Amino acid sequence: MQNKFQYLFFLVLFLTQVHISFGQKVKATTGPVFDAVGAVFTVNDLDFVPDASQELKAIFDIDNKQVDASIPNRVISSMHRYYNMHVRAGIPEEQIHLALVLHGGAVKDALSSAVYKEKYNVDNPNIELIKSLSAIGVDVFLCGQSMTSNGYNKADLLPEVKVGLSAMSVLTVYQMNTYALIKF
Incomplete structure (x- = not known):
């Protein structure tokens, strides 16, 4: 009888461990470039790096507009993920060159x-995102056409933001200079 209980105990223990190992969610972590934002997952057994x-x-x-003005633009924070993910994968930070152009609904x-x-009626939740990207050399542009059509001028912008003739102009020139386009 004692052997049956021991067997059942170890079976339950084993099944619990199997459930825990398969059922646990992996947590994304930040760093090494940005510690406050840009959480990424560690992925094993990659076929491409x-x-x-x-x-x-x-x-x-x-160009996407965040409906809730108090929430940061998730696409801007994707750039932080890009840095963290690639530096973790062994790409030297100085070999990563990024730029962004805001237009349309992202003018705000x-x-x-x-x-x-x-x-x-709230603080701009994107200020620290834009400042931290600019601080490591990311060029941050705003479409001059979108800015003007929304009734703003350069004095209304964060100091890190440069105004381009248009988003189309900035995108064309950067792509001609071998920058890959990332569009969500």
């Missing part, structure tokens, strides 16, 4: 704190 000797050059085309993400707060 970029060559660490190549330069990665990409421009993010960001480039607004200064004062202008944003006046319009949306």
